[in-house]
Structure formats: C-alpha cells, structure tokens
Amino acid sequence: MSGQSSYTPRSGLSKWIDQRLPLPRFINDTMMTFPTPRNLNIWYTFGGILTFCLGVQIITGIVLAMHYVANAGMAFNSVESIMRDVNYGWLVRFIHSTGASMFFLAVYLHMFRGLYYGSYKAPRELIWIIGVLIYLLMMATAFFGYVLPWGQMSFWGATVITSLFSSIDQIVPHLGTAITTWLWGDFAVGDATLNRFFSLHYLLPFIIAGVVGLHIWALHVPGNNNPLGIDVKSPQDTVPFHPYYTVKDAFYLCLYVLLFAVFVFYAPDFFGNPDNYEPANALVTPPDIVPEWYLLPFYAMLRAIPQKLIGVLVLGGAIVTLVFIPWLDTSRVRSCRFRPLMKQFFWAFAVDCLILGYCGSQGVDAVLFGVPLIWLARLGTLYYFGYFWVLMPVIGLIETPKPLPASIAQSVLGDSATAPAE
Numbered sequence: 478m479s480g481q482s483s484y485t486p487r488s489g490l491s492k493w494i495d496q497r498l499p500l501p502r503f504i505n506d507t508m509m510t511f512p513t514p515r516n517l518n519i520w521y522t523f524g525g526i527l528t529f530c531l532g533v534q535i536i537t538g539i540v541l542a543m544h545y546v547a548n549a550g551m552a553f554n555s556v557e558s559i560m561r562d563v564n565y566g567w568l569v570r571f572i573h574s575t576g577a578s579m580f581f582l583a584v585y586l587h588m589f590r591g592l593y594y595g596s597y598k599a600p601r602e603l604i605w606i607i608g609v610l611i612y613l614l615m616m617a618t619a620f621f622g623y624v625l626p627w628g629q630m631s632f633w634g635a636t637v638i639t640s641l642f643s644s645i646d647q648i649v650p651h652l653g654t655a656i657t658t659w660l661w662g663d664f665a666v667g668d669a670t671l672n673r674f675f676s677l678h679y680l681l682p683f684i685i686a687g688v689v690g691l692h693i694w695a696l697h698v699p700g701n702n703n704p705l706g707i708d709v710k711s712p713q714d715t716v717p718f719h720p721y722y723t724v725k726d727a728f729y730l731c732l733y734v735l736l737f738a739v740f741v742f743y744a745p746d747f748f749g750n751p752d753n754y755e756p757a758n759a760l761v762t763p764p765d766i767v768p769e770w771y772l773l774p775f776y777a778m779l780r781a782i783p784q785k786l787i788g789v790l791v792l793g794g795a796i797v798t799l800v801f802i803p804w805l806d807t808s809r810v811r812s813c814r815f816r817p818l819m820k821q822f823f824w825a826f827a828v829d830c831l832i833l834g835y836c837g838s839q840g841v842d843a844v845l846f847g848v849p850l851i852w853l854a855r856l857g858t859l860y861y862f863g864y865f866w867v868l869m870p871v872i873g874l875i876e877t878p879k880p881l882p883a884s885i886a887q888s889v890l891g892d893s894a895t896a897p898a899e
C-alpha cells in the first residue's frame with residue numbers, strides 16, 4: 478500500500494495475473510512481507526480476532542436468515558423452530574448470539590489497547606476515527622439484531638431506545654414524536670419496525686466489512702504502532718508479517734475460539750436475558766429493561782440524568798468524545814508505559830467503565846451499601862468525561878515521562894542491536 482513492492486511472480490501464470498490484476502502483489506505486500514514492529518504483544522492479536530468475529534457473524538447470520546421470519550406474529554416461533562427443528566440450528570444460533578458478545582469483548586480490548594499505547598496519536602488519527610465509526614456501526618447492528626427474536630426484552634428494548642428520539646420535542650415541539658413514529662413505521666413498535674430492523678441488521682455488517690477495509694488500509698500507511706509507542710527507525714526494528722505475526726495471531730485466535738466454544742457449548746445463555754424467552758407482549762412491561770452487557774455503561778449514563786433530553790445528549794456525547802481523543806491528548810509520548818501519572822488514571826478509567834456497567838445492569842432504584850446507585854452512576858459519568866476532557870489535556874502538559882528507549886530493536890535485543898543511524 479505504501480512504499481516499494483517486494484513482489485516477484487514465481488510462475489508464468491502469477492506474472493500473467495499480476496500484470497492484469499495485481500492482487501497477488503497486494504496480498505504479498507500487505508500480509509506477507511509487510512514490515513511489522515518486532516515487539517507486538519498479545520494485545521495486537523485482537524485486530525485479527527475481530528476480523529474473524531466479523532466473518533463468523535456474517536456467515537452464521539446468513540444461515541439464520543434462511544430460516545428466520547421477520548413478521549411480528551411469527552418471528553418468536555421461527556427462532557424456536559431454528560432451535561428445535563433446523564439441523565444444527567441451535568448451534569448456528571448460539572454461535573451468532575454468543576458471537577456478538579465475543580465480538581464486543583474483543584473490540585473493547587482492542588480499543589483499550591489503543592488508548593493505553595496511544596495508538597490514536599499522529600499519524601494514526603484516522604485509523605482511530607474509522608475505528609470509532611466501526612464501533613458505532615457495531616452498536617447499531619447489535620441493537621437491531623437483539624430486536625429480531627421478538628421476545629420481551631427485544632420489544633421493550635426497541636421501545637425504550639427508539640423513544641429517546643421523542644426527547645427532541647423539548648427543543649422543537651412535535652419533531653421528536655414525528656421522528657419516532659417515522660422510525661417505527663407505525664404508531665408503536667410493531668411489524669413494520671421489525672421488518673426494517675431486520676433489513677438494516679442484514680445490511681450493516683457488510684458496511685462494517687467495507688469500513689474495516691478502510692481501517693486496515695489506513696493502518697498500512699504508517700504501519701503499526703507498538704507497546705513502546707516509538708517509531709520504527711531501522712529495518713532491525715521490524716520483522717516480516719509472515720510468518721512471525723501470522724503464527725502469533727493464529728495461536729491467540731485458537732485460544733479465543735476455545736473460550737468462545739466454552740460459552741457456546743456450556744453456557745450459551747450466559748450473556749442473554751431470561752425475559753427474552755417470553756414472547757413480546759405490548760401489554761406487559763418487564764420489571765427492568767436492560768440492554769446487553771456491552772451497552773450497559775452508556776445505559777447507566779442515560780439513566781443517571783433525570784432530564785431525558787440531557788441524558789440523551791450525555792449518551793451521544795460519551796461516544797462523540799472518542800472522536801476527539803487524538804487532539805485531547807497533549808502528551809508528546811504515546812505509550813502509557815512511559816507515563817507514570819497517566820497510567821494510573823487509565824486504570825481508574827477502566828474500573829470506571831466496569832462500575833458504570835454494573836450500575837447499568839441494576840434496577841433504577843438499586844442501592845449499594847446504603848448509597849443509591851444512581852449517584853455512583855453520576856460520579857462514574859463525571860469521571861468518564863473528566864478523563865477525556867480534563868485529565869488527558871492537562872496531564873499531557875504537566876507530566877514528566879520516563880526516558881524512551883533508543884529504538885525498538887535496542888529495547889528487545891539489548892546491546893546486541895546496532896544503534897540506528899540518526
């Protein structure tokens with residue numbers, strides 16, 4: 478993608494193809510000889526794992542769609558029929574439903590890795606921003622997908638989230654209600670809503686695949702960042718992607734698939750909500766409407782604010798904030814390994830996200846050690862925004878980073894590495 482191609486066709490046929498469609502050259506340059514920092518650790522295997530997860534969701538999703546019926550009167554039973562009547566339908570469905578959680582687990586580890594090693598900093602801002610777009614698309618896809626089984630949580634989840642748009646009424650009277658009705662395609666969540674959500678749920682993963690292509694394209698321009706956060710200075714700092722990282726990625730992918738299999742075969746409902754085994758009923762509201770675990774921190778922020786419109790703005794602001802991170806971080810050092818102060822706030826931020834997730838999973842009136850959880854959620858929300866908008870810019874200016882190693886090679890190989898030419 479960038480730099481000189483190292484490809485030499487090995488046969489007459491590959492030369493013939495290369496002159497007409499340089500696909501073998503492209504694969505060679507991006508996946509075989511691509512110079513990759515020699516110090517990438519386990520956290521760098523999640524990009525590959527995510528690509529695998531996307532593939533699994535698309536393949537299992539297509540098979541499920543062959544048997545699913547997007548009709549409010551039949552959707553729930555068609556899913557039950559997939560589970561009971563379709564050959565290995567239970568397996569395909571459990572891979573798809575558990576797969577969504579495994580996909581989000583991987584994306585969160587991938588994002589926190591980027592935050593810790595400062596991978597969003599120049600010249601990788603666009604890789605990060607495209608990543609945020611992928612994350613948004615993933616959340617939308619997961620939300621649409623969760624509605625499809627048409628259980629109680631599907632129906633009420635769809636009702637709560639789409640109704641958020643009605644808060645726009647507080648700015649322009651009637652506009653929010655009009656948008657909500659337009660989204661529903663009816664005067665309540667119903668058959669029309671289910672149909673369009675199915676259509677979008679089928680479409681979005683292919684759009685995600687296209688955006689992932691851009692993400693990896695943008696990555697191949699500067700090349701990977703690395704745990705030290707310093708630039709590649711000489712060929713000694715890198716190794717070819719194949720076989721070094723193909724083997725490493727494959728090894729960790731196998732471990733991830735093992736974990737995936739444990740959930741699919743031994744605890745397939747671990748991530749699910751029992752209320753979704755009840756068919757959707759517009760006349761009975763479940764005691765607590767909770768989204769899937771991966772959306773809980775945002776849900777906690779939404780509920781922490783009593784005023785609906787402000788809650789919606791806070792929720793949107795929490796996601797939009799991610800786009801600005803490359804410019805909010807003022808540090809001249811990328812990796813938190815060399816940032817003693819920021820490192821501590823980073824870990825506090827990780828714990829904050831878990832606390833917010835916990836608050837989101839509990840009932841609105843829940844209390845912990847005598848403290849209403851809503852207050853914990855408010856504090857958590859404050860830290861979330863404070864981390865990005867106050868701590869990131871300020872600490873970058875006042876912190877004294879630890880000295881950086883002279884090069885990647887020197888840090889990995891010690892003094893046996895020859896010093897790079899300045």
Ligand code: HEM
Nearest residue numbers: 521523524525527528591596605608609611612689701702
């Ligand atoms: C379907 C979802 C995604 C896929 C398939 C994907 C794929 C990849 C791959 C293959 C890499 C290179 C290997 C690696 O560093 O792990 C990568 C790097 C990166 N990704 Fe993603 N990604 C996804 C989502 C995201 C999201 C949501 C973000 C952030 C919001 C993000 C930010 C980054 C960054 C900053 C890098 C460069 C890391 C570095 O060089 O240190 N990605 N991604």
